[in-house]
Amino acid sequence: MSLDPEMPVADATIPAQWPLPPTTAGAVQAERPVGVATGTRGVVDVGWRDFFIDEALERLIELALANNRDLRMATLNVERARELYRIRRADLLPAIGIEGAATRASGSGPTFRDQYSVSLGLAAFEIDLFGRVRSLARSALERYFATESSQRTVQLSLIAEVANAYLTWIADRESTRVAQAALENREEALELTRKRYEYGAVSALDVSQAETAVEQARTDASRFAGQAAQALNALRLLVGVPIDESSVPDRFDVNVSGLRALPEGVPSEVLLRRPDVLQAEHELRAANANIGAARAAFFPSISLTGAFGTASTELSGLFGAGSRFWTYTPRVNLPIFQGGALRASLRATQADREIALARYERAIQVGFREVADALALTRTLAEQKAAQIALVAAARRAEELSRARYESGRDSYLVLLDAQRTLYAARQSLIATLLAEQTNRVTLYRVLGGGWTETTE
Numbered sequence: 001m002s003l004d005p006e007m008p009v010a011d012a013t014i015p016a017q018w019p020l021p022p023t024t025a026g027a028v029q030a031e032r033p034v035g036v037a038t039g040t041r042g043v044v045d046v047g048w049r050d051f052f053i054d055e056a057l058e059r060l061i062e063l064a065l066a067n068n069r070d071l072r073m074a075t076l077n078v079e080r081a082r083e084l085y086r087i088r089r090a091d092l093l094p095a096i097g098i099e100g101a102a103t104r105a106s107g108s109g110p111t112f113r114d115q116y117s118v119s120l121g122l123a124a125f126e127i128d129l130f131g132r133v134r135s136l137a138r139s140a141l142e143r144y145f146a147t148e149s150s151q152r153t154v155q156l157s158l159i160a161e162v163a164n165a166y167l168t169w170i171a172d173r174e175s176t177r178v179a180q181a182a183l184e185n186r187e188e189a190l191e192l193t194r195k196r197y198e199y200g201a202v203s204a205l206d207v208s209q210a211e212t213a214v215e216q217a218r219t220d221a222s223r224f225a226g227q228a229a230q231a232l233n234a235l236r237l238l239v240g241v242p243i244d245e246s247s248v249p250d251r252f253d254v255n256v257s258g259l260r261a262l263p264e265g266v267p268s269e270v271l272l273r274r275p276d277v278l279q280a281e282h283e284l285r286a287a288n289a290n291i292g293a294a295r296a297a298f299f300p301s302i303s304l305t306g307a308f309g310t311a312s313t314e315l316s317g318l319f320g321a322g323s324r325f326w327t328y329t330p331r332v333n334l335p336i337f338q339g340g341a342l343r344a345s346l347r348a349t350q351a352d353r354e355i356a357l358a359r360y361e362r363a364i365q366v367g368f369r370e371v372a373d374a375l376a377l378t379r380t381l382a383e384q385k386a387a388q389i390a391l392v393a394a395a396r397r398a399e400e401l402s403r404a405r406y407e408s409g410r411d412s413y414l415v416l417l418d419a420q421r422t423l424y425a426a427r428q429s430l431i432a433t434l435l436a437e438q439t440n441r442v443t444l445y446r447v448l449g450g451g452w453t454e455t456t457e
Helices: 055-067 069-090 132-198 204-239 268-273 275-296 341-407 413-447
Strands: 096-106 112-127 301-312 324-333
Touching (some): 055 132, 055 204, 069 132, 112 324, 132 204, 132 275, 204 413, 268 275, 268 341, 275 341, 341 413
Antiparallel strands (some): 096 112, 112 301, 301 324
8 A cells, every 4th residue: 555646737937848949950951960860769878988089088078087086076976875765665675683682680698699591582563564664664665766867967068078178288288389389480471570670661669569469479478378287186176186288289179079069859858867857857757756655654654562482580491491581562542632743644745746746847947947958059159160260261262362472571560460469369269169079069968868878888
């Protein structure tokens, strides 16, 4: 018998389909995607080794899963929850033990009375007529499942954080490389301008402008180098062990992840497989089971205590003839007046279930919003990347023409400096756009629930 109420129906009020931007499925037409494509089965089934195609990143994720302290604590919490469930489940079975006792009591005068006993029995075993113990066991089981889902959420977030920190690190290194190359070019231009000034070909203003450009490039190179060092420190913290920098590619590879655009027709119900949503669902089921236990507390409870053994006043006669005994003690407890404690406990468990239901619905809504945000950036980032690539190409041609006109004396150094700045800014913006696109792909993979399986089944 169970007094658990029916599970409430969650109403997250989200659309049945994703708010896909126009032609999202073909947003990356100019790019030939590599790696796995998301099918209708859901990204949650795609293992992270199949999603990420950068071998260096895969090695870092593997190290993080083995050494990250946050993930280790989450795993230990799962083990703790499993043992707590086993403790609660053991209440469904009688606890049988052997007890030995020796008693000496004073009598009249200087005499003493000894009593020795050995017995096998059970103590206060509750007969679960109304399902109170079973409800508590179900609640403990659901909380164990919730903790397990929480561990998966931590692992999913860890993989995404490692990927984003890795992307940020190599992007900062690429930005440092671009700034350093610009610094070297501007230092060469400064030397040339100074020589031309000595021959009277240019004015002192050109020299000052060249010196300003050099110092600006030097400042940017130092700034990006500092950001790269900070990103590396963040990555080391996530991985938990020292990182072999020589194993990381020197260049910023735009093909780190293999997730293509989300195909049309994938229902929003795939959110129900996200670990954080599953965690909220199990917590709701646990709260629902606690209501059943609180209801059962209103009814009589029957507990049994019994023993079978032997007793004697002499230790030598402990197992002799006529020393056996047995006891059987049923106990019935019928709550009559508890000062309102039972009703208050029931109302508290009902309030806990409503809180858990609201958390479950909110987890679904937050998941839908996160996926919708990532989808909204899919097309815009692809268009932005294409525009940035075209801008870099145009800025490079403009810089080459300006350099030729300056060297021939047809333009001032200010025109060349402006073209160099435009090319430099375009290259840095392209790196930022590539980083944003890759980070958004990782985010989409995470918010759709992927990242806690290693390989695709």
